Amino acid sequence: MNIGQAAERSSVPAKTIRYYEEIGLIAAPPRHVNGYRDYDESRINELSFLASARRLGFSIDECRSLLSLYRDEHRASADVKAIAATHVAHIDARIADLKAMRRVIDSLAGHCHGDSRSDCSIIDGLAARAAGQPKEV
Amino acid sequence: MNIGQAAERSSVPAKTIRYYEEIGLIAAPPRHVNGYRDYDESRINELSFLASARRLGFSIDECRSLLSLYRDEHRASADVKAIAATHVAHIDARIADLKAMRRVIDSLAGHCHGDSRSDCSIIDGLAARAAGQPKEV
DNA sequence: AGGTAAGCTTGCCATGGCGGGAAGGTCAAT
DNA sequence: ATTGACCTTCCCGCCATGGCAAGCTTACCT
Known part of the structure; x- marks a missing residue:
């Protein structure tokens, strides 16, 4: 083929x-x-x-491992499960990151009028967070 | 400096x-x-x-827009809010994708013994989903 | 004055996971 | 014989940096 x-x-x-x-x-x-x-x-x-x-x-590397397990008749299912668990942990971490971003943006946007006026809590928030960063972190 | x-x-x-x-x-x-x-x-x-x-x-492009709004004293806060809203939508979509992946992996891993035996519902599931894909989608 | 360590400059290569497109060979049908 | 679809290899581009190298300048210590 x-x-x-x-x-x-x-x-x-x-x-x-x-x-x-x-x-x-x-x-x-x-x-x-x-x-x-x-x-x-x-x-x-x-x-x-x-x-x-x-x-x-x-990831490609995880796929490499999964594929070799797929091909291996004598694999231990524990090895497969371990890869899956690691990946799920990454997914969860990524979700947590995204949710954290979302929360912050929501809180900044909550006070933004969203009209023709120029004052904007989002802009202010980004600038303020910026100013605070070097010390706080 | x-x-x-x-x-x-x-x-x-x-x-x-x-x-x-x-x-x-x-x-x-x-x-x-x-x-x-x-x-x-x-x-x-x-x-x-x-x-x-x-x-x-x-994204860098969103930053470009945000920065020009930051610099613009005559901005409309609505423009800022629109960018934020678009970004939040992307975040939500990404979260939904990740959660969907997580659900599928969880369901595959749920039936995996995770021991020294070779039969594995994760491997089987990946192979089966594979087999099913061309028709179902 | 000399040494050396840190900081700056430019530039080029690498990442991950492909996609696009060029330049050319092959195959099936008209 | 010619089209058009398919295949081959090759190289470049993406995003947002990080790393490294060669060659400056600057600052400091003796």
Whole structure:
């Protein structure tokens, strides 16, 4: 199967497939006589697996580990779970960061008239937070 | 004031200050006879303002707009509020994405033994989601 | 006066995870 | 024979820096 069809079936763009091959995330597939890459079902499965993992936010390095566990019949499910747990922790941290940002912006925007007047609690807040930063932190 | 002190006082690394100058986010400061950049209080304030905005997740382009509003005594606070609202919407969308990922990973990990056995609902789930994707989506 | 350490200048390479596009070879159908 | 779609490699760009290097200036110590 050519790369185009592999891309379609795995939901991984052809460009990205070649990139994954380049960084050694997937093995280089055999080539047709004309030099075209040739993908079989098991490679499609790996690519699809990667597409899923990437959609769930796993980094390329995490995907590398997950994929090797996927290929390993003698894996320990604990290893898989550990990677997932680490990733969930990152997600939670990121969510917490975003929520913190949101809270601050909300509090700044709460007192902003949002009309044609120039005084603005958001601008003031950014300037004030700025002024306070070097000492407070 | 030299760039090192400006960096310290504004909490913006010297490297980043030069970058901001290069992309036209801040104006190029005057130079001393020796070629060193010279920052005054108002520039420090702008840099500190940028540090705050960046910490709150505003993109460089949003910072560009915010900064020009900060500098504009005749701004309309509505313009500021609009930028903040757009950014909050992005934050919310990102949070929703992350929560969705988290939910899926949690549901996959919930049935994973997490021991030395090889069967793993996470691996299976990633493979299955993969298989299902082309049709379902 | 000399040494040296810190700070400044420019510039170039790297990150992550690809996307875009050029220049060229190949294949299927008309 | 020619189109058009597909494939190949290659290199550049993104964002927002961080790191490093070579070569200045400045400040301080002896």
